[in-house]
Structure formats: structure tokens, C-alpha cells
Amino acid sequence: MKKEKIDSKAHKERPRIFTTSFANVYPFYIQKAEKKGKTKTEVDRIIYWLTGYDEKGLQKQIEQKTNFEEFFDQAPQINENVSLIQGVICGYRVEEIEDDLMRNIRYLDKLIDELAKGKSMEKILRVSSQ
Known part of the structure; x- marks a missing residue:
């Protein structure tokens, strides 16, 4: 009987957030923003900027x-300026997260956090003043 090789990476448990429905988390993004006087429109604008969705x-x-x-x-289209998003979210520096998906999720978390902290949309969306 042949022994099967097991790829430990393939069998690692993936973070639950990867399989969590975006629709289940989206209202929390809006709620976080609205608690600080921001709007659903601003949350959506951040999502459009980051992901290219309309x-x-x-x-x-x-x-x-x-x-x-x-x-x-x-x-x-993930925004070409995502590398400008830096800082700590959930205890991790976003620019140091190796997994692309986790980094994108944390980018979104970071942007919503910046909105809730009162940053201007220009700063959140990394609009250069050229």
C-alpha cells in the first residue's frame, strides 16, 4: 500500500474570514462609520476605490x-496605490502581511478604521496633492 504525501500547506486551516460572507461584515463597516458621523456613501466610496467595484x-x-x-x-481592479496604505490593524502592520488575500482584507479594515477616526477622504484614498 502506497503512502500518500500530504502537503501541509494545502491542509493548513485557512482563516475563517476568508470564507465569511462579505454581506455579513459590510453592515459592520457601515455601523462603525455611522457611529462616528460618517456615511454608507463614504464606506462605499472606499470599497470602490480599493476594489474597482461600482x-x-x-x-x-x-x-x-x-x-x-x-x-x-x-x-x-485592486487599486494601484494600495501600497501607500500603511500602519497597524488588528495587531499587524498591513504592509508586512504576506498573504495577498489577508492583506487586502486588512487594507479594507484599515481604510474603514481611518474613516471612523475622522481622516479626510483625500487622505484615506491616498489622493496626492500634485
Whole structure:
């Protein structure tokens, strides 16, 4: 009888957030922003900037209860300026997170956090003043 090789990476437990429905977390992003006097429109603008989704595309992802992995895999275009997002979120420096999906999720968390802390949209969206 042959022994099967097991790839330990393939069998590692993936973080639960990867398979969590974006639609389940989205209301918490809005709630966090609204508690600080910000709006759903601002949350959506951040999501559009980061992922390239438009209103219709974002709504489709929410209705389909797409998980975070699919949400980012299907994103039209991750913003080319994401590397400008730096700092600590959930105890990790976002720019040092190696896993692309986890880094994108934490980028979104970081941007929503910045909104809730009162940063201007120009600073959140890394708009240069050239």
C-alpha cells in the first residue's frame, strides 16, 4: 500500500474570514462609520476605490453573499496605490502581511478604521496633492 504525501500547506486551516460572507461584515463597516458621523456613501466610496467595484457590482456581491476570498478574486481592479496604505490593524502592520488575500482584507479594515477616526477622504484614498 502506497503512502500518500500530504502537503501541509494545502491542509493548513485557512482563516475563517476568508470564507465569511462579505454581506455579513459590510453592515459592520457601515455601523462603525455611522457611529462616528460618517456615511454608507463614504464606506462605499472606499470599497470602490480599493476594489474597482461600482455600485452595481458591489450590490451584486452583497446579494450573492460572496465570501471575502471570492469578493477580492472577482474585484475588477485592486487599486494601484494600495501600497501607500500603511500602519497597524488588528495587531499587524498591513504592509508586512504576506498573504495577498489577508492583506487586502486588512487594507479594507484599515481604510474603514481611518474613516471612523475622522481622516479626510483625500487622505484615506491616498489622493496626492500634485
